[in-house]
Amino acid sequence: xxxxxxxxxAVKALRAHQLAVDVAAHNIANAxxxxxxxxxxxxxxxxxxxxxxxxxxxxxGKPGFGVDARDVQRIRDAFMDYxxxxxxxxxxxxxxxxxxxxxxxTIFNDPSDDGISALLARFWAAWHDVVNEPESSxxxxxxxxxxxxxxxxxxxxxxxxxxxxxxxxxxxxxxxDEINACAREIAALNLQIKQVELNGDRANDLRDRRxxxxxxxxxxxxxxxxxxxxGEVTVYLGSHExxxxxxxxxxxxxxxxxxxxxxxxxxxxxxxxxxxxxGKLKGILDARDQALPDLQRKLxxxxxxxxxxxxxxxxxxxxxxxxxxxxxxxxxxxxxxxLNPVLAANPHRIATAAAPNSPGDASIALQIASLELRxxxxxxAPATHLVxxxxxxxxxxxxxxxxxxxxxxxxxxIVENPPSSGTLELQYDGNPIGTYNSANIxxxxxxxQFTSGxxxxxxxxxxxxxxxxxxxxxxxxxxxxxxAIRVEVAPGDFYGNLVSVLGADVNRALGMxxxxxxxxxxxxxxxxxxxxxxxxxxxTNLQAAQHxxxxxxxxxxxxxxxLDTLINRTGVTR
Amino acid sequence: MxxxxxxxxxxxxxxxxDAADRMDRVQRQxxxxxxxxxxxxxxxxxxxxxxxRKSIAFEAQMRRNLxxxxxxxxxxxxxxxxxTDLLQRVRELTVQAANDTLGVSERQNIAAEVNQVIxxxxxxxxxxxxxxxxxxxxxxxTPAYAVxxxxxxxxxxxxxxxxxxxxxxxxxxxxxxxxxxxxxxxxFDRLIQLRDALQSGAPGAQxxxxxxxxxxxxxxxxxxxxxVGARLNRFEATTSRSLETDTNLQELxxxxxxxxxxxxxxxxxxxxxALEAALGAIGRTANLSLLxxxx
Numbered sequence: 071x072x073x074x075x076x077x078x079x080a081v082k083a084l085r086a087h088q089l090a091v092d093v094a095a096h097n098i099a100n101a102x103x104x105x106x107x108x109x110x111x112x113x114x115x116x117x118x119x120x121x122x123x124x125x126x127x128x129x130x131g132k133p134g135f136g137v138d139a140r141d142v143q144r145i146r147d148a149f150m151d152y153x154x155x156x157x158x159x160x161x162x163x164x165x166x167x168x169x170x171x172x173x174x175x176t177i178f179n180d181p182s183d184d185g186i187s188a189l190l191a192r193f194w195a196a197w198h199d200v201v202n203e204p205e206s207s208x209x210x211x212x213x214x215x216x217x218x219x220x221x222x223x224x225x226x227x228x229x230x231x232x233x234x235x236x237x238x239x240x241x242x243x244x245x246x247d248e249i250n251a252c253a254r255e256i257a258a259l260n261l262q263i264k265q266v267e268l269n270g271d272r273a274n275d276l277r278d279r280r281x282x283x284x285x286x287x288x289x290x291x292x293x294x295x296x297x298x299x300x301g302e303v304t305v306y307l308g309s310h311e312x313x314x315x316x317x318x319x320x321x322x323x324x325x326x327x328x329x330x331x332x333x334x335x336x337x338x339x340x341x342x343x344x345x346x347x348x349g350k351l352k353g354i355l356d357a358r359d360q361a362l363p364d365l366q367r368k369l370x371x372x373x374x375x376x377x378x379x380x381x382x383x384x385x386x387x388x389x390x391x392x393x394x395x396x397x398x399x400x401x402x403x404x405x406x407x408x409l410n411p412v413l414a415a416n417p418h419r420i421a422t423a424a425a426p427n428s429p430g431d432a433s434i435a436l437q438i439a440s441l442e443l444r445x446x447x448x449x450x451a452p453a454t455h456l457v458x459x460x461x462x463x464x465x466x467x468x469x470x471x472x473x474x475x476x477x478x479x480x481x482x483x484i485v486e487n488p489p490s491s492g493t494l495e496l497q498y499d500g501n502p503i504g505t506y507n508s509a510n511i512x513x514x515x516x517x518x519q520f521t522s523g524x525x526x527x528x529x530x531x532x533x534x535x536x537x538x539x540x541x542x543x544x545x546x547x548x549x550x551x552x553x554a555i556r557v558e559v560a561p562g563d564f565y566g567n568l569v570s571v572l573g574a575d576v577n578r579a580l581g582m583x584x585x586x587x588x589x590x591x592x593x594x595x596x597x598x599x600x601x602x603x604x605x606x607x608x609x610t611n612l613q614a615a616q617h618x619x620x621x622x623x624x625x626x627x628x629x630x631x632x633l634d635t636l637i638n639r640t641g642v643t644r
Numbered sequence: 645m646x647x648x649x650x651x652x653x654x655x656x657x658x659x660x661x662d663a664a665d666r667m668d669r670v671q672r673q674x675x676x677x678x679x680x681x682x683x684x685x686x687x688x689x690x691x692x693x694x695x696x697r698k699s700i701a702f703e704a705q706m707r708r709n710l711x712x713x714x715x716x717x718x719x720x721x722x723x724x725x726x727x728t729d730l731l732q733r734v735r736e737l738t739v740q741a742a743n744d745t746l747g748v749s750e751r752q753n754i755a756a757e758v759n760q761v762i763x764x765x766x767x768x769x770x771x772x773x774x775x776x777x778x779x780x781x782x783x784x785x786t787p788a789y790a791v792x793x794x795x796x797x798x799x800x801x802x803x804x805x806x807x808x809x810x811x812x813x814x815x816x817x818x819x820x821x822x823x824x825x826x827x828x829x830x831x832f833d834r835l836i837q838l839r840d841a842l843q844s845g846a847p848g849a850q851x852x853x854x855x856x857x858x859x860x861x862x863x864x865x866x867x868x869x870x871x872v873g874a875r876l877n878r879f880e881a882t883t884s885r886s887l888e889t890d891t892n893l894q895e896l897x898x899x900x901x902x903x904x905x906x907x908x909x910x911x912x913x914x915x916x917x918a919l920e921a922a923l924g925a926i927g928r929t930a931n932l933s934l935l936x937x938x939x
Contacts, residue, residue: 101649108648175682181693181901191701198705201810202712205776205784423782430776430784431806436817442702443814562698570691573683580684591658595651602648606934613938 073636076629079136083622086113086139090615093142094608101608105282107601108608109274112141144274147600148297151281154593155288159348161586162289166241166353168579170234171361175576177230180569186227187565189220197439200422204432205390210417217409221399224373228404231366238358239333243323245290245351246335246344252287253305253318256280260302261316267301277301292348308345310337332358361575368568370403376561377401379441387421387434394421398438445560656926663919670912679903689900696897702814703886703893709810710883713820716808717876720778720822723771724869727827730768731865734761734835735858741842742852748845755842759795762835766791766799769824769832779824782806788824789832795839799832801825812882820875827868831861 090111100106116135179185196216199209259280266273280303287293287305294306305313312319319337321344326334335344335351346352377399384398396419401407413420423431673679683690740746741754770787771778779788780803792798805826807819834857841850 102653104650172684175684178683180683181680181690181697187694187698188701191698191705195701195705195708198709198811199712202709203774203776206774425782428782428804428806430780430808430821431782433809436809436811440811440817563695566691566694566698569683569694570687573685573690574687576682576684577687591654595645595655598648598651598654599646602646602650604646604648607646609934609938 073629073633075135077626080622080625080629082116082136082138083625084619086111086137087615087619087622089139089142091612091619094612094615097603097608098605098612101603101605105278105285106603107144107146107274107278107281108603110143110145111139112143114138114141142272142274144272144277145601146277146281147597150593150597150600151284154590154597155285156292157586157589157593158285158289159292161583161590162350163292163348163353163356164579164583164586166350167357167361168353168576168583170238170354170357171572171576171579173234174231174362174365175572177227177234178569178572180566185569186220186223187562187569189216189223190562190565192216193220194439194442197435200420201432201435201439204422204435205429207417210420213420214409214414214417217399218414221401221407221409224369224404224407228366228369231362231369232405235358235362236331238354238362239331241354242333242335242351242358245354246321246323248290249287249307249312249351250318250320252283252290253312253320256283256287256303256305256313257316257318259283260313263301264315273301288349290349291346291351308347310342310344365568365572366404370405372561372564372568373401373404373407375564376441377407379561380438383434383438383441384421386424388423388426388428389416389419389421390429391416391419392426393419394426396421441560442562443560445563656930659922660919660926663915663922667912667915667919670908670915673903673908674905674912677902677905680901686900693897693901696893696900700890700893700897703890706812707883707886707890710812710879710886713810713812713818714876714879714883716773716778716820717872717879719771719773720820721869721872721876723768723778724822724827724865724872726768727765727865728862728869730761730765731831731858731862734758734765735855735862737761738838738851738854738858742848742855744848746848751842751845755839758835758839758842762796762799762832762839763791765828765835766796766832769828777803778821779803779827781821781823781825782808784808789828796832796836799836801828812879813886816882818875818878822868822872827864829861829864831857834858 090113093109093111097108114137116138180187182188193216196209196213200206200213203209259276263273263276263280266276284293284295284303284305291307293312295303297303302315303313304311304315307321310319319339321335322338323333323335326332335346336342337344344351346355377397380399381397385395388394389396396412397410398413398420399407400410420435422433422435423429424433425431672681680686680690680693737754737757741751746754766789769779769789770791772787776784777787778784780786783803783806786802788801788803790800790802792800801824803824805823808821809817809819811817834854838851838854
């Protein structure tokens with residue numbers, strides 16, 4: 071074997087190890103670059119396959135031709151990426167959902183000294199003060215003020231919830247922008263990667279960039295993707311192709327025809343709705359279209375309950391000037407609840423007496439003040455906590471009682487209407503609050519009252535399916551074939567329930583956000599364990615490459631010496 | 645497991661932020677003295693806290709109602725006490741006039757005194773408290789009795805039987821007022837008749853029957869005073885029960901909403917130690933590198 075081959079081998083080694091140094095340098099340089107995958111020189115010995123066929127025989131039993139270091143491999147685990155992206159979608163969804171809910175909680179600001187429930191308590195107290203001194207214009211004026219403070223606070227809460235929803239529109243639009251930008255860049259990268267890899271080269275850094283974009287996209291909206299032979303990825307959002315080869319589809323944010331104040335996303339090419347099954351977009355839409363409206367409906371139900379309850383009594387009463395038939399509160403919900411302006415301007419017209427010409431009579435005012443204690447609001451209606459259509463056969467477990475926050479396990483006894491047979495277990499927050507053999511459940515129209523001491527804290531009505539207004543109550547309850555329940559609670563409990571259910575929702579959302587975050591961290595660490603750069607490792611590689619480089623250089627010196635011996639010393643006598 | 649640079653940095657940052665976050669939370673609890681700052685901190689605790697707060701506000705209002713009622717009853721009691729004195733005085737005068745030895749001019753002197761009692765008693769029956777005629781039933785802006793003429797020739801009832809109700813506890817709605825007509829009855833008519841009889845020098849035999857009227861009036865006033873006294877006692881008892889309830893509720897509320905200072909300080913110290921330990925550990929490991937050992 072010729073010495074020149076040895077030199078050639080040594081030169082290959084020098085190149086290989088120089089490449090190894092370059093790769094280590096690249097890795098070290100990108101140690102903190104997000105999404106960077108470490109690279110490794112794939113070293114392969116060059117054996118007989120490198121020699122010409124004619125030379126094979128003579129080379130048998132001889133060493134090979136050195137090292138081949140053409141390939142620089144990118145270390146990446148596609149399955150880990152897939153898992154991590156699912157976790158990213160989940161985290162995106164949870165955190166986008168939790169944030170507006172948390173804001174909503176701040177809007178209510180309860181329990182506190184100046185939240186809505188404190189203002190409600192002041193509203194009742196002001197009525198009591200009027201009961202104490204119905205002739206007093208000071209007490210009446212104070213009631214006007216307490217009512218206005220309370221109703222304005224309700225209005226503010228409702229409009230702040232509206233604002234929250236409208237603010238989420240901007241997030242919807244910016245999610246669309248992000249998706250579009252990612253899609254366009256992925257499509258461009260698809261083309262470049264395909265071109266580079268067609269030549270047999272590696273598009274390592276382009277792929278890194280594309281993986282970063284897929285991560286980002288997954289966080290915004292849950293996407294599916296698959297990689298073709300050509301190295302291009304196809305990305306699906308819902309059932310639509312978002313990226314196909316070098317083509318990216320565009321999604322457009324525009325007003326929802328159903329509700330022009332809300333932003334809706336559609337596909338530009340066919341006008342279909344964009345369906346988000348995960349990611350930030352889904353979290354935002356869930357909060358905007360479900361959680362917040364649900365809260366607003368409950369707040370409306372609370373306001374309407376108060377308006378109806380107070381007005382029904384107030385209309386029967388007489389003011390100091392004998393005016394009667396007036397509404398105390400006006401409005402159709404929490405957004406526009408207000409004190410009747412006639413009464414605001416003329417507090418003496420507030421109806422306190424049950425008969426005309428009775429300035430000292432406050433029996434109507436007393437009944438209004440006592441609304442505080444009466445379970446008179448349909449908890450949950452028309453929102454989700456009303457259990458409708460549930461068959462109350464004996465032994466069935468009724469859920470939905472979480473509406474009555476006063477119902478803590480073990481504190482209450484059940485009176486009235488013992489059942490003829492079987493048992494009925496009522497639950498609070500998943501825990502039984504009592505099994506009882508009372509209540510004639512099979513007979514519609516029955517009521518079950520929950521008492522604390524001698525106070526009724528909630529009334530269960532055995533009733534028909536559907537939603538009710540107070541006026542419908544008796545008629546519906548007694549209609550045949552009816553088998554749903556409804557729960558009525560006092561106004562304060564209704565509101566308290568609204569707040570604590572929201573609190574539980576926020577708590578759950580934050581918990582899910584946190585655990586999704588932990589999963590992302592974990593999977594990211596696992597991913598990093600594969601493709602991340604470790605400096606110590608790279609320095610070791612650097613050292614190894616340096617040693618090998620030095621040794622290869624040494625080989626050249628040795629061969630040089632050998633050539634020198636051969637050329638300058640061989641055949642020279644003396 | 646291979647630990648990449650980015651993972652190491654990310655972890656160190658998250659150790660630090662977690663530890664700092666925990667410390668911040670405990671610190672906030674210490675600063676606000678509240679365990680529940682928002683409902684999501686403890687949803688079921690928040691529900692309880694709101695119940696307690698609602699009940700505390702309710703009890704406070706009940707005490708306010710009781711206080712207001714007590715003031716009203718005290719004024720009523722003072723008025724009835726005055727009525728008692730006046731009726732006792734007029735009874736003495738009547739007993740005196742029932743004696744046949746008195747002459748006409750002496751009877752007329754007594755008549756003048758009786759007239760004074762009538763006028764004062766009418767003032768008592770028309771006692772007003774904060775612009776409210778307390779004996780008028782629901783017609784509280786009208787004096788209980790209209791006094792016609794000077795000296796009064798007729799004193800007529802203008803009130804009604806309306807009860808002045810108020811709530812004093814979750815269970816009890818009670819009246820605070822005493823109806824003037826039920827206390828004074830026909831007293832004014834009879835006293836006016838007595839005065840006129842004395843004025844015309846009526847003999848003892850004609851005066852004597854009035855004693856029974858005055859006695860039954862006195863009895864009605866005393867009954868009313870007993871009723872007022874009983875109500876005042878009950879109000880006092882209800883007030884102290886409400887105060888007890890309030891103490892219990894405040895304790896319950898504090899138990900749910902407020903922090904246990906000792907426990908929270910211990911947790912704060914623990915969180916602080918954890919943060920310091922995390923900082924120390926990062927400080928010591930951050931400089932660990934193979935490079936330190938290579939020339």
